[in-house]
Amino acid sequence: MLVTPEREHKLRTVLSRRQPDLTVLMEQVNKPHNLSAILRTCDAVGVLEVHAIPPQKGLPVLEEAEAGKIRTYNDTSGSAAKWVGLRVHPDVPSAFAYLKGQGFRIYATRLSEQATDYRAVDYTQPTCILLGAEKWGVSEEAAALADGHIVIPMLGMVQSLNVSVAAAVILFEAQRQRLEAGLYERPRLSPQQYQAVWEAWSDPRRR
Numbered sequence: 001m002l003v004t005p006e007r008e009h010k011l012r013t014v015l016s017r018r019q020p021d022l023t024v025l026m027e028q029v030n031k032p033h034n035l036s037a038i039l040r041t042c043d044a045v046g047v048l049e050v051h052a053i054p055p056q057k058g059l060p061v062l063e064e065a066e067a068g069k070i071r072t073y074n075d076t077s078g079s080a081a082k083w084v085g086l087r088v089h090p091d092v093p094s095a096f097a098y099l100k101g102q103g104f105r106i107y108a109t110r111l112s113e114q115a116t117d118y119r120a121v122d123y124t125q126p127t128c129i130l131l132g133a134e135k136w137g138v139s140e141e142a143a144a145l146a147d148g149h150i151v152i153p154m155l156g157m158v159q160s161l162n163v164s165v166a167a168a169v170i171l172f173e174a175q176r177q178r179l180e181a182g183l184y185e186r187p188r189l190s191p192q193q194y195q196a197v198w199e200a201w202s203d204p205r206r207r
């Protein structure tokens with residue numbers, strides 16, 4: 001037997017709540033513990049797959065970053081990396097082309113007065129949240145290509161939140177809206193997508 005009935009029930013319940021039309025794009029988020037914390041939140045909210053543009057060679061990278069590669073910490077992700085897909089794109093144009101081709105509206109998180117309050121967005125529509133690097137934020141290139149700019153209002157002394165905290169605040173607003181719209185009540189994956197993910201998840205080597 002590959003999985004116990006209890007395990008199968010748990011896996012199928014989680015899979016039936018996965019939201020293929022909600023995702024994040026991490027643009028050069030270069031600290032593995034932040035990447036891992038974002039993956040953990042994505043798992044909790046039901047994100048099927050996340051996207052990342054790794055730190056580029058030649059740009060300033062922080063101590064844990066490895067140019068061109070994505071690293072996560074299992075202890076921070078709480079094994080979420082096993083249950084949330086990670087698709088890596090080489091640069092901004094290719095990430096945007098892929099996501100736009102999938103029908104996503106991309107919202108750049110920006111600490112600017114022109115940005116809209118994150119609660120004004122309709123997250124029941126296909127949505128990608130673009131998150132920026134810890135030091136310099138979302139690039140001008142990505143910001144210009146985004147469909148909109150959103151901000152979590154900051155009323156204190158500090159200018160910004162940690163990127164994984166900002167991701168959690170926005171993703172749980174998306175979860176709230178999707179729960180209200182009944183989007184977790186029926187499977188959202190196509191039968192082919194469901195079968196492919198089920199086969200991967202029920203592989204005993206994954207446990």
Ligand SMILES: C[S@@+](CC[C@H](N)C(=O)[O-])C[C@H]1O[C@@H](n2cnc3c(N)ncnc32)[C@H](O)[C@@H]1O
Nearest residue numbers: 109131132134136137138151152160161163166
């Ligand atoms: C530490 S912040 C980057 C700060 C950077 N100096 C800047 O001006 O964007 C890292 C990332 O967290 C997210 N973030 C942090 N605070 C936010 C806020 N109040 N609203 C929206 N996104 C936020 C954004 O994705 C941002 O690029």
